[in-house]
Amino acid sequence: MLNFERVKISHEDPKKRVESFVLEPVKEYSGSEAVAEASRCIGCNICTQACPASLDIGGYINSTAVGDPAQTVRIVFENLPFPAIIGRVCTHLCEDICVMYDTGGPIAIRHLKRYAADTFADYGEILNLPKKKFIGKKVAVIGGGPSGLTAAYYLSVQGIKVTLFEKLPALGGFMKTGIPRYRLPQEVLDKEIGFIISQGVDVKLNTDIGKDITFDEILKGYDAVYISVGNQKPHMTGTPGSDAVNVLHATQFLRRVSFGERIDVGKNVVVIGGGFTANDSARTSIRFGAKNVYIMYRRREIDRPGYPSMNADEEMEETIEEFVHYMWEVTPFEYVKEGDRVIKLRYWQNEMVMEAGGRAKPVPQKDKVHEIDVDFIIEATGQETDYTFMEDEYLRMLRLTPQGQPIINEAGMTSIPGLFSGGDSTNSNRDLISAVRDADRAVNGILNYLNVMDQVSEDRLPILDRWKKYSTTSAKRAYAERSR
Ligand SMILES: Cc1cc2nc3c(=O)[nH]c(=O)nc-3n(C[C@H](O)[C@H](O)[C@H](O)COP(=O)(O)OP(=O)(O)OC[C@H]3O[C@@H](n4cnc5c(N)ncnc54)[C@H](O)[C@@H]3O)c2cc1C
Ligand code: SF4
Secondary structure, eight states: OOOOOOOOOOBOOHHHHTTOSSOOSBOOOOHHHHHHHHTTOOOOOHHHHHSTTOOOHHHHHHHHHTTOHHHHHHHHTTTOSOHHHHHHHOOOHHHHHOTTTTTTSOOOHHHHHHHHHHTOSOTHHHHOOOOOOOOSOEEEEEOOSHHHHHHHHHHHTTTOEEEEEOSSSSSOTHHHHTSOTTTSOHHHHHHHHHHHHTTTOEEEOSOOBTTTBOHHHHHHHSSEEEEOOOSOEEOOOOOTTTTSTTEEEHHHHHHHHHTTOOOOOOSEEEEEOOSHHHHHHHHHHHHTTOSEEEEEESSOGGGSTTOSSHHHHHHHHHHHHTTEEEEESEEEEEEEEETTEEEEEEEEEEEEEEOTTSOEEEEEOTTSOEEEEOSEEEEOOOEEOOOTTSOHHHHHHOOBOTTSOBOOOTTSBOSSTTEEEOGGGTOSSOSHHHHHHHHHHHHHHHHHHTTOGGGSOGGGSOOOOTTOSSOHHHHHHHHHHHTO
8 A cells, every 4th residue: 555644743742842942842854754755745846836935845855855955955045045944943834735735744845944954064065156256236234134144145145245234142033032942943043144144244243223323324335225124123012010020022021031031930921912922932931930821812713823824733732732721712901910010910701703804803701800810921912113223314215004014116125226125024924934035036126226137146046936826825725725
């Protein structure tokens, strides 16, 4: 009997996981497992069309299948300069649409990328990057997250002099300060960010544009500018009592943890929200020794951010395995303080009422008040884009969407000539691979704008939009139908 089943991905024991801030929940494939799994792929490349960054997935899976992970890494580098990171934490919508889904399970695309990338300590040895000539243009990148790093890499390998400004003491953006180390190890960040920087990127850490250097100086001092400042401004709920010392926004909480702080969260923790940030905060709290950790979300399980997708289901499964509880359809409305600390959280249960557009709206049932003891509250209730680092004259020139994000054209350029933008501050997917894709587009746009396309090496240009017939939305629809 032929066996088309997906090669099993093993997980660490949750009891061991929650004792450690660095133990990865998901174990790596061995060489023979990777070859066996990759051999299931039929190379149709339907998945590529759902990948925001249009990676040649069929191509690189085939390289692993024939025992050539170096070629896998080379193909991934056509569009993406950090395969080991994406191989761990990508939203992998490609797998949701994979044609093998109903024939033994989707190809483990993300996991195979991790395997191939982890095979090599130094990508320089397999990529054979040609010696580049400086082509006389300078570009500033503001923000050292995945989008800024991708732009810095693809511009640098073309001989553009890139200066990367980052306000924090470390690069990585939310890869460093949001995603915890047990999901994304520090060695992996160091290896991949280190390789990008080694292409000649001039990095200015602890440099907050708008405070340490004016935006005007940057715009006038460079031939083009790429803004990739993300969505970093915390959005707090404003619930009465939220000024207490034991209430933090999730991104502040996770950032402090990422720089090594050990936060005393006590025994009872409530996390408000439902996406990546809520799950990571809850799982981190468990690792700090909390006993009762609840994620409170105001809508239904099926309405949570990121769903429908296999990634959202896997994330929830891992969170539950780590002893976190979800509370759906609840509205916290008061944090009861004693002195400067919250001791209880009051909430209503919601009823979901269908609205005209087909979306269910949470309506709190206020006749009954529920209460829960808390030692710490973490609000994972979203972030906003903050462009206040720009002077007013530029803010007036910058055309924004009603949601306050800069409008960019098909080359990634804003309404200010020579000013490009991408990543969380302009796209609505708000994931790593979309931040990469925005940077790929802007790199092409910047090189065109600088009028240097005749001097660049074409095989080092990120490839955009391979065979776009399906999309991330198609992948989500496919997953919703398949998991019904
Ligand atoms: C907790 C958490 C978990 C996540 N998990 C996942 C996941 O598993 N998979 C996934 O695909 N996505 C995940 N995401 C989303 C993903 O991290 C983001 O989509 C991605 O990081 C956005 O990249 P970016 O480069 O646009 O911005 P960011 O990563 O936000 O980076 C922006 C950078 O700009 C810097 N900056 C801001 N303003 C200035 C200034 N004025 N001067 C200088 N520097 C400045 C910031 O300090 C920051 O380093 C997660 C996000 C969070 C918060
Ligand atoms: S859709 Fe599945 S089978 Fe087709 S190329 Fe992608 S991974 Fe391979």
